[in-house]
Each structure stands twice: as C-alpha cells, then as structure tokens.
Amino acid sequence: MNDSPSVAAGWFPDPTGRFEVRYHNGRAWTADVADGGHRMVDPHGVSASAVAPARATRPQAPDEPAPNRAATAGMIVAIVAASLTWLPFVVVVGVVLAIVALGLSIAGLSRSGTTGSGRGSAIAGLSIALGALLLAVLGVAVSVLVYTEIDAFRTPGPHEATITECALNDSTVTASGTITNLGDEQRSYSIEVAIVRAGTDNVQRSPRVDIDDVAPGATASFELEGSVGVDAVDCRIESVDGPLPFGVEI
Structure with a gap:
C-alpha cells in the first residue's frame, strides 16, 4: 500500500x-x-x-473590492463646499469646490461599476455638491447685502459736521453739533465725537451718535454725552461714517 x-x-x-x-x-x-x-x-x-x-x-475569502478613491474624495470635497457656499465672499471658493466635487463624484460613480465599491459615496457626493451650488445663490445674495452695508458705512458722501457746544457738568460732558448733507442723495450718518482732556490729545471718551435720513442740502443737529474724570475737556469730530452695518459697530 x-x-x-x-x-x-x-x-x-x-x-x-x-x-x-x-x-x-x-x-x-x-x-x-x-x-x-x-x-x-x-x-x-x-x-x-x-x-x-x-x-x-478552507474556503478562500472573497476578494475585497478595490477602493474607489474618486468617490470618497468627491464626497469629502462636496461637504467642504457645502460648508462654504452660503458664506459671504468665500462663496466663490465653495462654488469651485462644488464643481470639483461633481467631477470626482461622477468619476467615482462610473468607477463603482468596475470596482464594486464607492457607489453610495459617489451618489452622496453628487447630491451634496448640487446642494452646495444651490446654497451658492444664498451666498451670493448675502455677499451683496454685506458689501452694500459696508460700502454705505465707509462712504458717507459729502458732508459738513461741526461741534457747536462742549459743556462739562460735574463729570458729565454734553457735546452738541450739526451735520449738513452736501450730496444729492438722502443720507444717514454715524458720528463719533472724541472727548479729550483740554489742550491735549488724551481721549477720555469716544461716544457715537446715529442720525438717520438727512435730505440733500439739509442740516441735522445731534447731542451726546459721556462721563470723564478730568476737570476740563474739549470736544471734536473724530469721524463721520455712514450707518453702522446691520447696526453693529466695526
């Protein structure tokens, strides 16, 4: 045997x-x-x-599907794009990333037919990238709104502002003045007045006052107060700006 x-x-x-x-x-x-x-x-x-x-x-384990890197990358880039496209100004970066994500996701979806993997990621990437492009409409609208607000603040138009009175009563300073709109459009203003120690540039307070809807050629008066710890003060116009963007001082 x-x-x-x-x-x-x-x-x-x-x-x-x-x-x-x-x-x-x-x-x-x-x-x-x-x-x-x-x-x-x-x-x-x-x-x-x-x-x-x-x-x-022993039965051999089936071969694992080949990785589909394009599908994975497309989904990740799409998520980043969606987080940016609704934000003002960086919306441009978000749109570029969304377009890149679309290309990667389409390639990943095509590749999933041969690799057997990544189909879900590719579809998710396509969906998120398309959503990011829709969000870009909001991002553009917000960008225009923010730019308009900031531009209005930085360009108050031609004007003339003067201090007419600066009185100290105990520790409270009352500053009064006028502003004239020298332009041909109705304007709103945000005026900052510096209260300084008399004869110096030592600023004690810088209060701000808002004046709305001054017609062309019209003059509006303003008054504001501030507390100081000195015996004598001077008041001066520190800056004249347009209306504060969204009411927030910058």
Missing part, C-alpha cells in the same frame, strides 16, 4: 473501483473495504497507484 499525503482517517470511495468504499488510515489506504454495508478484507490489497482522498480545503 502506498503512502499518501496526510488526511483525516475514514471511509472513502474505493480508488481501485473493486468495492464501494475503502478505509484510509490517514497515511495510506488499507485492505479494509465494504460493499452494501458489509465489511470485508480485500484479498488483493490496494494498488500502489491508488490516489489518496482529497484533503479538505
């Missing part, structure tokens, strides 16, 4: 074909055979060419 590669001992189909099954002891075939459930001994033994029963093999 020939030696064979080591396998689990047991009954297997007879490799010689003379009997139904033959016993393999784990190392070689034996003369123990059986037919129809009746066990016997093969008087002829087993030929040297008898093949050992096949050893059990």
Whole structure:
C-alpha cells in the first residue's frame, strides 16, 4: 500500500473501483473495504497507484473590492463646499469646490461599476455638491447685502459736521453739533465725537451718535454725552461714517 499525503482517517470511495468504499488510515489506504454495508478484507490489497482522498480545503475569502478613491474624495470635497457656499465672499471658493466635487463624484460613480465599491459615496457626493451650488445663490445674495452695508458705512458722501457746544457738568460732558448733507442723495450718518482732556490729545471718551435720513442740502443737529474724570475737556469730530452695518459697530 502506498503512502499518501496526510488526511483525516475514514471511509472513502474505493480508488481501485473493486468495492464501494475503502478505509484510509490517514497515511495510506488499507485492505479494509465494504460493499452494501458489509465489511470485508480485500484479498488483493490496494494498488500502489491508488490516489489518496482529497484533503479538505478552507474556503478562500472573497476578494475585497478595490477602493474607489474618486468617490470618497468627491464626497469629502462636496461637504467642504457645502460648508462654504452660503458664506459671504468665500462663496466663490465653495462654488469651485462644488464643481470639483461633481467631477470626482461622477468619476467615482462610473468607477463603482468596475470596482464594486464607492457607489453610495459617489451618489452622496453628487447630491451634496448640487446642494452646495444651490446654497451658492444664498451666498451670493448675502455677499451683496454685506458689501452694500459696508460700502454705505465707509462712504458717507459729502458732508459738513461741526461741534457747536462742549459743556462739562460735574463729570458729565454734553457735546452738541450739526451735520449738513452736501450730496444729492438722502443720507444717514454715524458720528463719533472724541472727548479729550483740554489742550491735549488724551481721549477720555469716544461716544457715537446715529442720525438717520438727512435730505440733500439739509442740516441735522445731534447731542451726546459721556462721563470723564478730568476737570476740563474739549470736544471734536473724530469721524463721520455712514450707518453702522446691520447696526453693529466695526
């Protein structure tokens, strides 16, 4: 009997074909055979060419799908784009990123058919990128609004502002003045008055007053107060701006 590669001992189909099954002891075939459930001994033994029963093999794990980097990158870039397109001024960067995300996601979706992976990420990237482009409409509108507010603040138009009175009563300073709109459009103003120690540039307070809707050629008066800890003060116009953007001092 020939030696064979080591396998689990047991009954297997007879490799010689003379009997139904033959016993393999784990190392070689034996003369123990059986037919129809009746066990016997093969008087002829087993030929040297008898093949050992096949050893059990472990099932191999299926190959993992190849990574779809385009789909993943498209989704990530789309998320970044969506976080930027609604913001004023950086909306331009968001739109560029959204277009890049669309390209990557389309490539990833096409690649998912061959790699078997990334389809979900590619679809998510497409959806988010399209949403980011829609948000860009809001971003542009907000950008225009913010620019208009800041531009109005920085360009008050031609005007003439003067201090008419600067009175100190105990520790409270009352400053009065006028502003004339020298332009041809109705204007609103935000006037900052510096209260300084008399004869110096030492600013004690810088209160601000808002004046709305001054017609062309018209003059509006203003008054404001501030507390100081000095005995003598001077008042001067520090700055004249347009209306504060959204009412917030900058």
